[in-house]
Amino acid sequence: MSNLLRTFENEVQLAALAFMGLVYALRLVWIFRFRVGRERTVAVGREGAGTGYSLMNIAMPWAMESTRTHPGRYLEFVVLHLGIAAAIAASFIIPYGPGLFETAWVRGIFRAFIAAAGLAGLARLARRLTNPVLREISSPDDYFSLVFLIVWLAAGVLALPDRPAAGEGPLLAFFGLTAFLLVYVPFSKIGHYLYYPFSRIYLGRTLGHRGAWPPAAAKSAGAGPARKGAA
Ligand code: HEM
Incomplete structure (x- = not known):
């Protein structure tokens, strides 16, 4: 493995992660400086029950009209996020636990999740571009984030054989894009x-x-x- 790839997989990632952590820490300091608004209405229900329901809403597609009436879109959202989680995990496993990817079926599962997420991302991008209502409310970051994620996931699929000897290009692309993602994420949606x-x-x-x-x-x-x- 070349020194360039070693640096991309390790030092560059750690520097990007540290940068992301720093920006997030500053954001949290900023968020905690806001005083929580006081509720002035008469208590009819329980705050704790409402909080639990709100936090778990993401796992209750039947509870929201948009996901209840479009179950396929909820599935897309889940597939997209599972693939993202697999790609993030791969960016740590390749440099720090490469033994796991020596097993073909493990590599296969990760690649399948990441590829499915890329397809879900493409479907969402197509809808954003073609639905006039969605187009009206989409910002440049909505498009850029999705396009970037799709390219990053595609690089993840290509990099996952994790065989530097067969050519380092896909691994360099995946880790280069991962570093950019880590730096870009705190400033984007x-x-x-x-x-x-x-x-x-x-x-x-x-x-x-x-x-x-x-x-x-x-x-x-x-x-x-x-x-x-x-x-
Ligand atoms: C605790 C972690 C996370 C939660 C709870 C979460 C939750 C959500 C929710 C509720 C949506 C809206 C879905 C919809 O409109 O159907 C969303 C969209 C999105 N998420 Fe996440 N997410 C998480 C982590 C991530 C991560 C780590 C990434 C990328 C690195 C990511 C990328 C995206 C993108 C790009 C969209 C927008 C998709 C679109 O424009 O169609 N999410 N997420």
Whole structure:
């Protein structure tokens, strides 16, 4: 293995990771400087129940109208994220646990997940480009993040035989793109996972307090559709 590839797989990744960690730490300091708004309405439900429901919403496709009516899109979202997780794991396994990828079926599973994620990304990109409503609300970062992820996932599939002797190009491309991803992520929508717990906890607490979440509690409190019908 060349020194260039060794450096790309190790020092360059660690520097990019440290940069990402630093930007995230600064963001967290910034987020925690905001005072949490005080709820002034009368408590009808339980804040804790609303928070749990809100955080788990991502694993309850039946709970959101958009995923309930478009189960295929939910599947796409899951496939995309599983493949991303596999590619991130591969970027650590290749330099620090290469023994795992000596087993052909393990490599095969990772490649299949990453390739499926690339296809899910392509489907989402096609929809963003062709659906006029989605186009209207899409920012340049929405497009760039998706295109970049698709290219990065494709590089992951090509790199995964993890055979530098057969040519280092795919591995150099994968690790070069991974380093760029780590530096770019904190400034893009891809950093959404950092904000996820904050936004979900805050929303869940508010709607839990008002008795709107979880829906079962809302019904027994007489809120929501049941009350609408009675009015
Ligand atoms: C705890 C981790 C994560 C959570 C909870 C999460 C959650 C989500 C959610 C709820 C969406 C919206 C899905 C939709 O509109 O159907 C989304 C979209 C997206 N996520 Fe994540 N995500 C996580 C990690 C990641 C990571 C690590 C990446 C990339 C490195 C990523 C890349 C994306 C992209 C690119 C989209 C937008 C797809 C599009 O524009 O169609 N996510 N994520």
